[in-house]
Amino acid sequence: MSTVVLLVLTGLGLGALYFLVASGLSLIFGLMDVLNFAHGALMSIGAYGTWWAASGRLPGAGPGGLGFVLAVAFGTAVGTAAAVVLELAVIRPLYTRPREQILATVGVGLAVPALLSAIWGADARPFPAPDALSGTFGLLGAQVPLNRLVLIAAAVIVLIALKVFLGRTRHGLVVRAGVEDRAMVTALGTDVRKAFTLVFAIGGAAAALGGAIGGLYFGSVDPEQGTSLLIFAFVVVVMGGMGSLTGAALASVGVGLVQQFANYYTTDGLGDLAVVVLLAALLLVRPRGLTGRLA
Amino acid sequence: MNANANANANINANAKATAAPPLLTVRGLKVVVGGRHILHGVDLDVAALGTTALLGRNGAGKTTTVRGILGLVPRTGSVRLDGEETVHLATHALVRRGVGYAPEDRGVFAALSVAENLRLAERPGAGEPAYGLVYELFPELRTRARQAAGTLSGGQQQMVAIARTLLNGNRLIIADEPTKGLAPKVVAEVARVLERAAETVPVLLVEQNLAVVRRLARYCAVIADGRTAHRGPAAGLLDDPDAARRLLGVGHAHPHTQPHARPPAHPGTVQDQEAEA
Numbered sequence: 001m002s003t004v005v006l007l008v009l010t011g012l013g014l015g016a017l018y019f020l021v022a023s024g025l026s027l028i029f030g031l032m033d034v035l036n037f038a039h040g041a042l043m044s045i046g047a048y049g050t051w052w053a054a055s056g057r058l059p060g061a062g063p064g065g066l067g068f069v070l071a072v073a074f075g076t077a078v079g080t081a082a083a084v085v086l087e088l089a090v091i092r093p094l095y096t097r098p099r100e101q102i103l104a105t106v107g108v109g110l111a112v113p114a115l116l117s118a119i120w121g122a123d124a125r126p127f128p129a130p131d132a133l134s135g136t137f138g139l140l141g142a143q144v145p146l147n148r149l150v151l152i153a154a155a156v157i158v159l160i161a162l163k164v165f166l167g168r169t170r171h172g173l174v175v176r177a178g179v180e181d182r183a184m185v186t187a188l189g190t191d192v193r194k195a196f197t198l199v200f201a202i203g204g205a206a207a208a209l210g211g212a213i214g215g216l217y218f219g220s221v222d223p224e225q226g227t228s229l230l231i232f233a234f235v236v237v238v239m240g241g242m243g244s245l246t247g248a249a250l251a252s253v254g255v256g257l258v259q260q261f262a263n264y265y266t267t268d269g270l271g272d273l274a275v276v277v278l279l280a281a282l283l284l285v286r287p288r289g290l291t292g293r294l295a
Numbered sequence: 296m297n298a299n300a301n302a303n304a305n306i307n308a309n310a311k312a313t314a315a316p317p318l319l320t321v322r323g324l325k326v327v328v329g330g331r332h333i334l335h336g337v338d339l340d341v342a343a344l345g346t347t348a349l350l351g352r353n354g355a356g357k358t359t360t361v362r363g364i365l366g367l368v369p370r371t372g373s374v375r376l377d378g379e380e381t382v383h384l385a386t387h388a389l390v391r392r393g394v395g396y397a398p399e400d401r402g403v404f405a406a407l408s409v410a411e412n413l414r415l416a417e418r419p420g421a422g423e424p425a426y427g428l429v430y431e432l433f434p435e436l437r438t439r440a441r442q443a444a445g446t447l448s449g450g451q452q453q454m455v456a457i458a459r460t461l462l463n464g465n466r467l468i469i470a471d472e473p474t475k476g477l478a479p480k481v482v483a484e485v486a487r488v489l490e491r492a493a494e495t496v497p498v499l500l501v502e503q504n505l506a507v508v509r510r511l512a513r514y515c516a517v518i519a520d521g522r523t524a525h526r527g528p529a530a531g532l533l534d535d536p537d538a539a540r541r542l543l544g545v546g547h548a549h550p551h552t553q554p555h556a557r558p559p560a561h562p563g564t565v566q567d568q569e570a571e572a
């Protein structure tokens with residue numbers, strides 16, 4: 001029983017991480033038809049930004065208490081800025097050439113980890129975690145690491161914030177409409193490209209936040225972390241239905257749980273395969289994903 | 296050629312009849328999509344008053360003309376709105392100068408509610424949106440405000456599309472086949488609303504239903520194979536069975552329902568006969 005509890009919460013924590021990456025990926029694809037292969041790199045930037053700040057290099061930031069909160073905010077901000085630069089400098093000029101656009105994001109996705117390892121080395125660096133988040137708590141006989149709760153809470157807050165943004169604000173309305181029919185949004189007098197930048201900023205922020213607190217989960221940062229997570233985020237996006245936030249949330253939970261349980265009860269690594277099998281099975285039954293559309 | 300001489304005569308007649316300069320002047324509009332030349336040079340004037348109909352057979356290039364005017368497809372040539380050249384403008388910038396557009400497929404956002412569809416058409420800084428007018432013309436849109444637009448009937452969706460063009464006190468309304476696929480009663484209602492809108496805002500109307508054209512349009516332009524084939528008063532064209540048959544291909548069946556369909560082969564009701572055939 002205690003194993004099951006631990007596996008469930010670890011699976012949910014992993015799912016939370018997937019959701020933080022997949023939510024932005026899904027919105028970007030839904031609105032802009034851009035598959036952003038650089039999204040994992042944005043997560044890595046968030047992770048390294050946080051690690052850099054928390055290891056005492058940013059005044060005021062540090063590994064504990066408010067200093068850690070500041071470090072996470074810094075890492076998230078750097079990732080957000082990187083996402084905006086990516087959209088303005090790489091995606092926008094290639095807007096009419098989708099193939100080159102994809103190649104460019106692949107290029108950035110490869111260049112960023114290379115750059116990170118050139119500066120800080122290819123080896124994993126220990127991630128300075130605050131004491132308050134390093135412990136465990138008891139639940140139904142299991143000792144569950146606290147960082148799982150941090151991840152789950154962050155994902156739930158991001159989900160709610162995105163829902164409120166999409167459902168209650170004019171910009172959110174433009175994004176939802178743009179997911180359905182971009183041309184018609186411009187034909188009603190709204191510059192949809194501003195929404196592109198905004199969606200990149202939001203998606204980048206979520207991914208960078210995932211990187212920042214993902215360091216807690218993994219206990220270290222390394223240049224390839226974001227990129228290796230990206231593939232599962234893509235699985236989540238496809239399963240959830242391109243452009244659907246609720247779908248991405250549900251699929252994140254499913255993928256995280258299946259992966260954890262399969263990895264534990266069968267051979268390590270089979271869980272990753274099980275996720276791909278799950279994707280194939282779902283697409284056979286529901287070709288448009290769990291939801292089919294943004295909600 | 297005979298057709299050209301005819302068109303020129305009609306353009307002269309048109310120029311004489313129109314005192315005010317046209318609101319929209321399109322010259323030499325060319326559109327190439329995916330390497331295919333679709334428009335080879337369309338000339339078109341939208342009168343400063345009333346409705347101007349844009350006619351032509353299926354696939355002639357009417358929708359492409361409208362999308363070219365709006366910049367929804369890459370275009371070259373000249374599109375002047377009230378004297379100002381707009382061909383270099385992005386679609387949203389042109390629209391903000393006061394153009395309302397109801398596209399051929401209605402362009403309603405299916406997953407959004409009726410109210411959200413209308414809210415999207417509001418233009419910040421363009422004054423108070425005219426919800427009073429919209430709800431007076433389409434009371435149903437108020438009661439269905441929270442309904443997802445995708446679950447509306449075709450006629451109701453068309454009302455949403457037209458309502459979006461009426462919200463902003465536009466200078467020009469462009470409606471692409473607003474009566475397509477609608478039941479006769481709804482066609483009459485849409486025609487009534489457009490007629491009323493055209494009292495205050497000039498309308499460029501793409502329409503295959505010739506009874507609606509006859510009722511609404513003062514002037515018309517006919518597109519054939521991506522070129523302007525004819526310009527002149529609408530009644531002049533509709534009352535000339537030969538020209539109508541040659542330019543519009545009426546006589547070939549087309550499926551639109553007529554608001555005032557009469558039995559065919561009635562002497563003196565040529566227009567209805569044409570429209571129906």
Ligand SMILES: Nc1ncnc2c1ncn2[C@@H]1O[C@H](COP(=O)(O)OP(=O)(O)OP(=O)(O)O)[C@@H](O)[C@H]1O
Nearest residue numbers: 328329331333351352353354355356357358359360
């Ligand atoms: N995006 C596109 N790519 C390729 N060809 C196109 C495209 N859009 C339109 N066409 C072609 O251009 C021609 C004109 O099409 P358009 O839709 O403008 O005609 P239309 O007069 O509006 O016809 P209808 O009465 O059927 O609405 C057609 O032959 C059509 O197949």
Ligand SMILES: [Mg+2]
Nearest residue numbers: 357358359399
């Ligand atoms: Mg058309």
